[in-house]
Amino acid sequence: MSDPRALDAVKGLMVELGAGWVLWLLFGLSLWSAARAAERWVALGRASADLRALAERLHELLSAGRVREAADELSAAPSVAARVAAAGLRLALSEGELSERAVERAMESRVALERERLEAPLAALGTLGNNAPFIGLFGTVIGIIQAFEELGHGAAGHAPEGAAAVAQVASSGVMYALSEALVATAVGIAVALPAVALFNALQRRLDGVMAGAEVASKLTLAYLATRACREAVSRASREGA
Secondary structure (H helix, E strand, O other), rough: OOOHHHHHHHHHHHHHHOOOOHHHHHHHHHHHHHHHHHHHHHHHHOHOOOHHHHHHHHHHHHHOOHHHHHHHHHHOOHHEEEEHHHHHHHHHHHOOOHHHHHHHHHHHHHHHHHHHHHOOHHHHHHHHHHHHHEEEEEEHHHHHHHHHHHHHHHHHHHHHHHHHHHHHHHHHHHHHHHHHHHHHHHHHHHHHHHHHHHHHHHHHHHHHHHHHHHHHHHHHHHHHOOOHHHHHHHHHHHHOO
């Protein structure tokens, strides 16, 4: 069985602290979620690519057999699509001969790594969106405990014949505690809604970045299969040797 003294101690602590700290916690979390979403939006903006410009540059370099120049240029680019294409080109140059399956696997691995790098910080934002209402509900429970505590103290401190006075004295404390409790629930929902919306928007933008990387991967494979690229890869291997 539970220790009554421990339960009394926990209840006393909740009553003493009240639900105000939960509201401050939710306020801090809302600011944090806004800052994290802004940071991720900027990061995903840097990671996205102008696919038309990238395709034109790949065509210009790879159709002329300038594979090493393309690999160096794409490696220095900030976009995920460019880095994925560069991973395939570097592998082809290091092997000295084109193995389409190996190059494809190299680019698939780079896509997975880039997704993990960009997606991991979003998990905390999604967690906040899912759990903020529960934090608000916790504040609501504390407020209800306070309300019953106020009601109990009011009843214990007055004679039975003063029932009207008891109700009047207790009602103000009870109503205040209940209002604070309901505010905690409302704030929890208010924090969760934008967090979930931001998470979904960022997830869609991430999916767009990854879709661009897949396009760049397939385009790179197509160009590497051409005669000019095969000859350039073989020539670069001989020069390196």
